[in-house]
Structures are given as structure tokens and as C-alpha cells.
Amino acid sequence: xxxxxxxxxxxxxxxxxxxxxxxxxxxxxxxxxxxxxxxxxxxxxxxxxxxxxxxxxxxxxxxxxxxxxxxxxxxxxxxxxxxxxxxxxxxxxxxxxxxxxxxxxxxxxxxxxxxxxxxxxxxxxxxxxxxxxxxxxxxxxxxxxxxxxxxxxxxxxxxxxxxxxxxxxxxxxxxxxxxxxxxxxxxxxxxxxxxxxxxxxxxxxxxxxxxxxxxxxxxxxxxxxxxxxxxxxxxxxxxxxxxxxxxxxxxxxxxxxxxxxxxxxxxxxxxxxxxxxxxxxxxxxxxxxxxxxxxxxxxxxxxxxxxxxxxxxxxxxxxxxxxxxxxxxxxxxxxxxxxxxxxxxxxxxxxxxxxxxxxxxxxxxxxxxxxxxxxxxxxxxxxxxxxxxxxxxxxxxxxxxxxxxxxxxxxxxxxxxxxxxxxxxxxxxxxxxxxxxxxxxxxxxxxxxxxxxxxxxxxxxxxxxxxxxxxxxxxxxxxxxxxxxxxxxxxxxxxxxxxxxxxxxxxxxxxxxxxxxxxxxxxxxxxxxxxxxxxxxxxxxxxxxxxxxxxxxxxxxxxxxxxxxxxxxxxxxxxxxxxxxxxxxxxxxxxxxxxxxxxxxxxxxxxxxxxxxxxxxxxxxxxxxxxxxxxxxxxxxxxxxxxxxxxxxxxxxxxxxxxx
Amino acid sequence: xxxxxxxxxxxxxxxxxxxxxxxxxxxxxxxxxxxxxxxxxxxxxxxxxxxxxxxxxxxxxxxxxxxxxxxxxxxxxxxxxxxxxxxxxxxxxxxxxxxxxxxxxxxxxxxxxxxxxxxxxxxxxxxxxxxxxxxxxxxxxxxxxxxxxxxxxxxxxxxxxxxxxxxxxxxxxxxxxxxx
Numbered sequence: 001x002x003x004x005x006x007x008x009x010x011x012x013x014x015x016x017x018x019x020x021x022x023x024x025x026x027x028x029x030x031x032x033x034x035x036x037x038x039x040x041x042x043x044x045x046x047x048x049x050x051x052x053x054x055x056x057x058x059x060x061x062x063x064x065x066x067x068x069x070x071x072x073x074x075x076x077x078x079x080x081x082x083x084x085x086x087x088x089x090x091x092x093x094x095x096x097x098x099x100x101x102x103x104x105x106x107x108x109x110x111x112x113x114x115x116x117x118x119x120x121x122x123x124x125x126x127x128x129x130x131x132x133x134x135x136x137x138x139x140x141x142x143x144x145x146x147x148x149x150x151x152x153x154x155x156x157x158x159x160x161x162x163x164x165x166x167x168x169x170x171x172x173x174x175x176x177x178x179x180x181x182x183x184x185x186x187x188x189x190x191x192x193x194x195x196x197x198x199x200x201x202x203x204x205x206x207x208x209x210x211x212x213x214x215x216x217x218x219x220x221x222x223x224x225x226x227x228x229x230x231x232x233x234x235x236x237x238x239x240x241x242x243x244x245x246x247x248x249x250x251x252x253x254x255x256x257x258x259x260x261x262x263x264x265x266x267x268x269x270x271x272x273x274x275x276x277x278x279x280x281x282x283x284x285x286x287x288x289x290x291x292x293x294x295x296x297x298x299x300x301x302x303x304x305x306x307x308x309x310x311x312x313x314x315x316x317x318x319x320x321x322x323x324x325x326x327x328x329x330x331x332x333x334x335x336x337x338x339x340x341x342x343x344x345x346x347x348x349x350x351x352x353x354x355x356x357x358x359x360x361x362x363x364x365x366x367x368x369x370x371x372x373x374x375x376x377x378x379x380x381x382x383x384x385x386x387x388x389x390x391x392x393x394x395x396x397x398x399x400x401x402x403x404x405x406x407x408x409x410x411x412x413x414x415x416x417x418x419x420x421x422x423x424x425x426x427x428x429x430x431x432x433x434x435x436x437x438x439x440x441x442x443x444x445x446x447x448x449x450x451x452x453x454x455x456x457x458x459x460x461x462x463x464x465x466x467x468x469x470x471x472x473x474x475x476x477x478x479x480x481x482x483x484x485x486x487x488x489x490x491x492x493x494x495x496x497x498x499x500x501x502x503x504x505x506x507x508x509x510x511x512x513x514x515x516x517x518x519x520x521x522x523x524x525x526x527x528x529x530x531x532x533x534x535x536x537x538x539x540x541x542x543x544x545x546x547x548x549x550x551x552x553x554x555x556x557x558x559x560x561x562x563x564x565x566x567x568x569x570x571x572x573x574x575x576x577x578x579x580x581x582x583x584x585x586x587x588x589x590x591x592x593x594x595x596x597x598x599x600x601x602x603x604x605x606x607x608x609x610x611x612x613x614x615x616x617x618x619x620x621x622x623x624x625x626x627x628x629x630x631x632x633x634x635x636x637x638x639x640x641x642x643x644x645x646x647x648x649x650x651x652x653x654x655x656x657x658x659x660x
Numbered sequence: 661x662x663x664x665x666x667x668x669x670x671x672x673x674x675x676x677x678x679x680x681x682x683x684x685x686x687x688x689x690x691x692x693x694x695x696x697x698x699x700x701x702x703x704x705x706x707x708x709x710x711x712x713x714x715x716x717x718x719x720x721x722x723x724x725x726x727x728x729x730x731x732x733x734x735x736x737x738x739x740x741x742x743x744x745x746x747x748x749x750x751x752x753x754x755x756x757x758x759x760x761x762x763x764x765x766x767x768x769x770x771x772x773x774x775x776x777x778x779x780x781x782x783x784x785x786x787x788x789x790x791x792x793x794x795x796x797x798x799x800x801x802x803x804x805x806x807x808x809x810x811x812x813x814x815x816x817x818x819x820x821x822x823x824x825x826x827x828x829x830x831x832x833x834x835x836x837x838x839x840x
Contacts, residue, residue, distance in 0.1 A: 009679050016686075016696045020667075024698035031700075 070165040092137030107133035143172035195291035216263040321416035343388030358385040394423035500622030519544035536574030560623035565593040586653040597644040666697035685714035731805015800832040
């Protein structure tokens with residue numbers, strides 16, 4: 001290739017290179033411009049973003065400061081690095097003045113929970129609804145709820161945490177109060193003696209223990225029951241009407257008696273009160289049923305009714321007159337017998353003054369009894385009335401106060417028995433007794449006088465006979481002397497007889513002078529004063545007791561028996577023993593001899609007056625009747641045990657403590 | 661197409677066939693750019709087609725071979741312009757493996773409007789790689805040349821076979837096995 005062509009080619013190539021350079025420069029210029037524009041745009045955008053960032057930050061700061069709830073920012077050791085005013089106020093601490101380590105504020109009870117919560121916070125990055133009790137600077141305990149989140153740096157490394165504290169002390173208090181109230185309410189409901197059931201549309205939602213116990217269902221079963229399945233009303237028609245009225249809102253509650261079926265098939269009657277519980281819109285939401293078991297009451301009522309009927313029948317038909325009067329003696333009620341007794345009809349009696357219509361004689365007595373009634377005293381007494389016919393009748397009245405429901409005395413109830421006949425008999429008896437006493441007294445006086453008066457002629461006869469014997473003993477033949485002697489003996493017997501009568505008439509006398517009597521002395525005296533044959537001995541093997549008795553009568557008692565015993569002994573060596581034994585209420589004595597004995601047919605007869613066995617001239621037949629009289633006086637008994645030829649035992653008892 | 665490809669292409673033509681051939685093909689191609697190219701510019705792909713076609717008839721060499729040769733040449737040009745990129749790889753296989761994920765990412769940074777082929781990796785071992793070239797340009801021989809040259813650059817060699825997945829050569833599967 002020649003050099004010219006080469007130069008031409010090089011020129012062309014150079015031209016292309018120049019143009020390429022220009023083109024590149026132009027491109028670069030355009031690119032530069034673009035770059036500048038982009039930079040400018042970026043700068044503006046940056047500025048805008050920065051502003052936005054600052055704004056947002058300040059907004060956030062503002063929000064943080066002005067936030068109502070306490071807000072704190074803490075580092076990883078839970079020391080507060082920032083807090084808003086609300087937090088300062090709430091906690092009482094200020095992070096700009098002192099170090100606040102949040103876990104130290106936590107109440108000791110919640111430390112463990114707090115440690116676990118913080119662990120969760122660090123693991124998950126947030127912690128919601130942390131609840132605990134804290135103690136603020138002034139010592140106040142507060143319930144708080146805290147929501148926290150971890151703050152990370154741009155490398156996602158945790159650098160701290162922020163949290164909003166909410167004071168839930170009041171909330172918690174209310175909650176606790178509510179739960180306490182609920183608990184109290186539960187206690188009341190559970191311990192109520194009444195069954196309580198909550199129903200919705202007849203279905204049992206809830207019931208108390210009393211209800212389940214009442215019906216015998218386990219608690220978990222009752223929730224599946226309908227009230228109508230386990231109960232029926234006594235009167236379905238009325239109950240249905242009440243039920244629909246309740247549902248319609250016409251009434252708020254009603255009561256009815258329902259029959260409940262227990263699980264075991266038994267039935268109970270219950271007074272059931274149903275109340276509607278309405279919601280805000282006035283619609284019935286629940287029904288509360290309160291159930292009271294009245295089975296027993298009902299049974300008792302029926303029993304009382306039957307009892308009443310029974311007693312009404314008894315009162316109407318009894319043979320005693322019954323009257324019910326007010327405090328003012330106005331007749332309120334009478335039975336048939338009372339009408340019959342008084343002769344008045346029921347209509348004539350009711351409303352009348354009992355004292356007036358019956359013309360009660362001793363009306364002041366009635367007034368006194370009325371006073372007793374007001375004091376609640378019951379008693380019985382006799383009254384004298386006039387029946388309709390005007391006849392005087394004697395009534396025995398048993399009066400008792402009549403109370404009203406409040407327990408106040410409103411009058412009295414009287415039961416009357418006509419005792420006119422008994423009264424008349426009694427009066428007769430009294431009269432007879434009076435007459436008897438007079439005649440008895442007269443008789444005793446008579447006996448006394450007679451025996452006394454009889455004694456002096458006897459003594460005269462005895463003296464005359466003695467004189468006759470003295471003056472004429474030489475003149476008289478043997479028969480005459482014997483007659484005089486016999487005469488003397490008969491007079492002596494006569495004297496004895498009169499003495500006996502005199503004793504007998506005084507033995508039963510009422511007057512007794514009671515004193516301490518030593519029976520040993522009594523026996524000694526007797527032994528000295530009576531005739532005891534030589535072959536007979538009277539012994540006291542055991543020392544006799546001291547009695548509270550009339551000494552004269554004791555003397556008479558023992559003398560008569562001993563005196564009898566000693567003279568009826570034919571054995572070579574006679575023995576009379578005085579024995580005794582003590583009973584709780586009586587002394588029992590026994591006088592035993594080894595005499596001739598008494599035939600059994602006389603064992604009773606001998607105690608009657610003037611009865612003597614055989615013709616023994618030494619016995620008057622009065623002695624044992626005196627014994628009987630004295631023993632009677634001491635409320636004792638006397639009897640005899642005897643065997644002919646072997647001996648006799650006289651037993652008698654004396655009451656220890658005689659009342660008069 | 662990026663200006664660098666045109667400047668490098670003309671560089672190769674000048675060095676291999678002389679300044680006259682450069683001028684001839686530019687004159688024969690009737691280019692809107694009049695053959696004036698700067699690496700920072702962007703030009704119509706048809707200009708490249710015209711230039712290669714002109715060169716092929718001028719030097720009586722098939723278009724494919726010329727493109728392959730251009731690939732070999734282009735690697736050195738690019739390596740000279742961006743030595744840091746090449747330096748960050750220790751082996752040709754790791755460089756090829758990272759075309760899509762690393763090199764093309766950097767290209768996009770400088771030339772956001774660049775239209776780049778994609779290399780979908782089917783399989784990779786320590787000594788081989790299997791991938792599918794995909795580009796509407798269909799310049800798979802260029803890719804072939806670049807691959808061969810990258811082994812050469814690391815003083816290594818490889819057996820590179822390819823198979824056209826369609827007639828236009830817009831999708832081509834490469835199987836590369838490093839020698840030795």
C-alpha cells in the first residue's frame with residue numbers, strides 16, 4: 001500500500017476517532033448532567049427524609065412525654081434510662097436524680113414471676129400483660145400491668161427495653177371485691193336451707209347443693225334436666241297462667257306448691273317461688289326458683305287437722321261441760337254437755353255473761369280466778385249455780401287460760417262437772433260425822449261416869465260384906481262364910497270389869513302425849529305391878545328400843561298382853577319372852593309364852609271386846625280389845641300364832657313416825 | 661449493543677487484517693453511525709451484523725469463525741479493561757460459573773441499558789460445567805471464544821462442546837470439561 005493511501009486511511013481513522021471522542025465526551029457530558037441531577041435529587045430527597053425523620057422523632061418524643069400512662073425506657077440491667085412525667089409521678093422516682101432498678105420495686109411475692117417474665121421478654125422480644133404488685137417510693141403498694149418490648153440497635157442487637165405501665169390497683173381491687181362478693185354470695189346460696197335453681201327456658205343452668213341433696217341427683221346431672229321433667233304443679237291451670245304472665249312481663253314473680261320427683265322415685269312437696277331476672281331490654285333472661293320442702297309441714301298440718309277433728313269430737317261428745325269465755329266472762333263457745341248441764345240452749349248462752357246467766361253464787365271467787373287466768377295459772381274449784389229451772393247445782397270447774405296466736409291471754413276455758421249429788425253426799429257425811437262425834441263424846445263421858453259411879457257402891461258392898469264377915473263369922477255357918485267370900489270375889493271382878501271399860505273408853509282417845517319411852521323401864525314397871533305366878537318368869541332377851549310414843553298407852557299395851565300370858569301357863573316352868581325386830585317403817589314386837597295356847601277359831605275373836613276364852617274368872621275380855629285399839633291408833637297390826645298346849649305368840653307392829 | 665463490542669471488533673479487524681480492511685468494511689456496510697464508535701455509547705446490533713457480514717466477504721472467512729475469533733480477542737480486551745474482575749477468580753470454571761451472578765451484575769451497574777445473554781447452569785462439578793446459553797442475538801460462537809480464552813488466561817485448557825437447541829442458535833447447550 002502506498003503512503004498516500006495510508007495517510008488517507010489514517011486521516012479517516014483519525015477523523016473517526018475524533019468524532020468518537022466527541023461522541024464519548026457528549027455522552028459523558030450527558031451522563032455527568034444526569035449524575036448531577038440525580039445527586040441533586042438525592043440530596044433533596046435526603047433532606048426531605050431527614051426532616052421527616054426529625055419530625056417523626058420529635059413527634060415520638062412528644063408522644064412519649066405526653067403519653068398519659070407511665071412510660072419507661074430501661075437498659076439491659078433494667079435500670080431506667082428515660083421516663084415520662086407520668087412515670088415519675090406514678091413511681092415517685094426520677095431517673096435524672098437517682099438510679100432506678102425496676103426489679104427492686106417489685107413486691108417480694110412477685111420476684112420469681114418477674115424473673116421468668118424478663119427471661120421471656122429477652123427471648124421473644126415482647127412481654128404482654130405482665131401483672132404484679134410493686135412498691136412505689138412512698139411505700140404504696142400498687143397493682144400494675146406492664147407491656148414491654150426490647151429495643152434493638154441497627155445490628156439487631158438488644159440494647160434495652162421500653163414499657164408502658166398501667167395502674168390496675170383499682171381494677172384489681174374491684175376484681176378482688178367482686179370475687180369476694182361472689183364467694184360470699186356462693187356461701188349464702190350453698191348454705192341456704194332452701195333449694196335454689198337458675199333456669200333458662202325451663203332448663204336448669206345452675207343449682208345449689210341443697211337442691212341436689214333435696215332431690216338426690218348428683219350435681220353434674222341436674223344441668224341436663226328440665227324443671228318440668230322433675231316437677232309438676234298441684235294446680236296446673238293456675239300455674240300455667242302465672243307462668244305465661246311471668247313470661248309476658250305482667251308479673252315479676254309468683255309462688256306455687258309443686259310436687260318434685262326425687263331420683264329414687266319418691267316425691268316431695270315444695271313451696272316454689274319463681275322470679276324472673278330480666279336483661280337490659282326487659283326480656284326475661286333467667287328464672288330463679290327458690291324451693292322449700294314443705295312435705296313435713298304438710299303432713300304435720302294434716303295431722304293437726306285430724307287431731308283437731310278428734311278433739312272436737314271428744315269435746316262435743318264428752319260428758320263434761322265445756323265453756324270458753326273472754327276475760328269479761330262473755331261466753332264464746334259451749335259444748336252440748338254444758339247446755340244440758342245448765343238447761344240453756346247454745347243460743348241462749350253465747351254472748352251472755354257467764355256469772356250472770358248462771359247466777360253464780362260465789363262470784364267474787366270467779367273474779368279471783370280470772371285474775372289467775374291473766375297470770376296464766378290453771379286451777380280447779382267448785383262453784384254453786386242455778387240452772388234454767390232455778391235448781392241449785394254444784395259444779396267442779398277446771399279452768400285454764402286461753403291464749404291467742406300471739407300467746408296473749410284472751411280468756412279462759414273451763415271444764416265443768418256436775419257434782420251436786422256427790423256434794424250432797426259429802427254434806428250428809430259431814431253431818432253424820434258431826435253427829436257421830438257428839439254421840440261418841442257422850443258415850444265416852446257416859447262410860448266414864450258410869451264406871452266411876454258404879455265403883456263407889458261396889459266399894460260400899462265390899463266394905464259391908466267385910467263388916468258382916470267380921471261381926472258374924474262366929475254366928476254364920478260354913479255356907480254363910482263361903483257366900484260372903486264369893487260375894488267379895490264377885491265384887492272384885494266387877495271392879496276389874498269397870499276398870500277395864502274405863503281404860504277401853506280412853507284407849508282410842510285422840511289425845512296422845514308423845515315422848516321418848518324406854519320400853520325396858522315399861523316392862524320392869526309392869527313386872528312389879530301385875531300378879532305373876534311364882535313358876536312364871538318374864539324375860540327380855542334383847543334390850544328393847546326407845547320409842548317416840550305415849551307412855552301410858554305403851555304401858556297398857558304391853559301389860560294387857562303380858563298379863564294375859566302369865567296367868568295362862570300350866571307348865572312347870574312358865575316363860576314369857578318380850579322380843580322385837582326393826583322394820584324400815586315399823587317396830588315389830590312379839591310376846592311369846594309356853595302357856596296353854598289359844599284354839600285357832602278364837603284367833604280373831606279374842607280382839608273383840610268382852611270376848612274371853614273359857615270361864616276364867618281372871619279375864620274380863622276387855623284387855624285384848626284395848627290392845628287392838630292402841631295398835632290401830634299406831635297404824636299397826638296385831639295377830640296371834642298359837643298351838644294348843646305349846647304356847648302362844650302375840651305379834652303387833654307400831655308405825656315409827658306417826659304423823660299425829 | 662454496547663459500544664465496547666464495536667470498538668473491540670474494529671480493533672481486532674485492524675490488528676488482524678489491517679487498517680484498510682477496517683475502512684473497507686465500514687465503507688461497505690453503510691452504517692448510520694458512519695463507523696464512529698465509543699465504548700461508552702450504545703449502537704444498533706444490525707451495524708455489527710453488517711460489519712461482520714462485510715468482513716466475511718472481504719476476507720473470505722465464514723461468519724461463525726470470525727465471531728469465534730472475535731470471542732478470543734474480546735476476552736483479552738475485557739480483561740485489560742477490568743483486571744480486578746478477573747483477579748477475583750482463581751479458576752476459569754468459577755469465572756464461567758459466576759458470569760450470570762457476578763459479572764453481569766457489575767455490567768448492569770455501569771450500563772443499566774445493556775442487553776445481556778443469560779447462562780443457565782445445568783450441572784457443575786469441580787472439573788466441569790454444563791450450561792445453556794440464551795440470547796436473541798444468537799452469538800454463541802462469541803461465547804465459545806470467550807470460554808476458550810478464559811481457560812487460556814488461567815494457563816489451562818478445556819474441551820468445549822456445544823449443541824444448538826434451536827435453528828437460530830439463540831439457545832445453545834455448552835458442555836465444558838477442564839483438561840488435566
